[in-house]
Amino acid sequence: MGFLALCFQFHAMAATSPAPVFVLNSLDGNVSVIDPQTWTEKKRIPTGKEPHHLYLTPDEKSVIVANALGDSLTFIDPRTAQIQRVVTGILDPYHLRFSPDMKWFVTAANRLNHVDIYRWDGHQLTLAKRLKTGKTPSHLWIDSKSTTAWVSIQDGNELISIDLATQTLKSRIGTGTMPADVFGTPDDKTLLVGITGGTGVEVYDITGAQPRLIKMLPTGKGAHAFRALGDKRHVFVSNRVANTISQIDYATLQVVAELPAPSGPDCMEVTADGRFILVASRWAKKLTVIDIAARKVVRQVPVGKSPHGVWTLDHAPRN
Secondary structure (H helix, E strand, C coil), X not given: CCHHHHHHHHHHXXXXXXXXXXXXXXXXXXXXXXXXXXXXXXXXXXXXXXXEEEEEXXXXXXXXXXXXXXXEEEEECCCCCCEEEEXXXXXXXXXXXXXXXXXXXXXXXXXXXXXXXXXXXXXXXXXXXXXXXXXXXXEEEECCCCCEEEEEECCCCEEEEEECCCCEEEEEEXXXXXXXXXXXXXXXXXXXXXXXXXXXXXXXXXXXXXXXXEXXXXXXXXXXXXXXXXXXXXXXXXXXXXXXXXXXECCCCEEEEEEECCCCEEEEEEEXXXXXXXXXXXXXXXXXXXXXXXXXXXXXXXXXCCEEEEEECCECCCC
16 A cells, blocks of 8 residues: 555545544643543643643634632644644633634633633734632623623623623622532523532523522532533533433423543543533542433542543534
């Protein structure tokens, strides 16, 4: 077989091979790369200090790892797991998110108590505004129209909203203890907030000028992170203290299923076929794989210290 034929065969195999699963090892400062066919760790990618969350660029060419204590972003090819570049001078990027219109990139500085709003031209980030938020901004959500960023303020027990066009504060209200992840329904009418210091999820009506608490939905102690099932009807929340995952029907605002999730379940991913939840077992240094239909753990993969963010390109839709 000639050289060109070998190259063609290699690229064809790469195109059809499943994308790797990435697990951020926050206390090791690296990323575990998992083969989803053999469920083995293939390698670890060094990053800056304390990588906690990651997000895909709008063109799907890079997954960005936010290194909170390293004040940097590591761009990784989501298919080959190769480092593409490192952007420094990004202060304390704990959580991160692109706006759906691809114009804005927002980071929450958990340690430094601010939110940074960047303009994005498809390659470069330009800081538009730094907003002081209150103590410990945690997680972000941006509405489908790319107009509003919602931010939980973990140690201030607050939920704030920011107008992206003007980079100004729109609203600020009190929440339960230690609000964490935030999930907005696709119709932009309802917002769910995980209350890590409590036993469930707060549900807000966000159709008016100010958000309005309409329900406290019991899920389990330490309600923390969300991930949509991908059917435009259900979302999962990890209950980090209860060691469970609750499935919420966000049309009826009811819990419809509960799944086991050992050792401090944190960030999650749902496979593209909707069969499995991949969840970081924070206290066990493992990635746990859960069969959704059977509601049981089917395997665990050893990773690094304090695994947090979990992501793969082969994922279910985000709503």
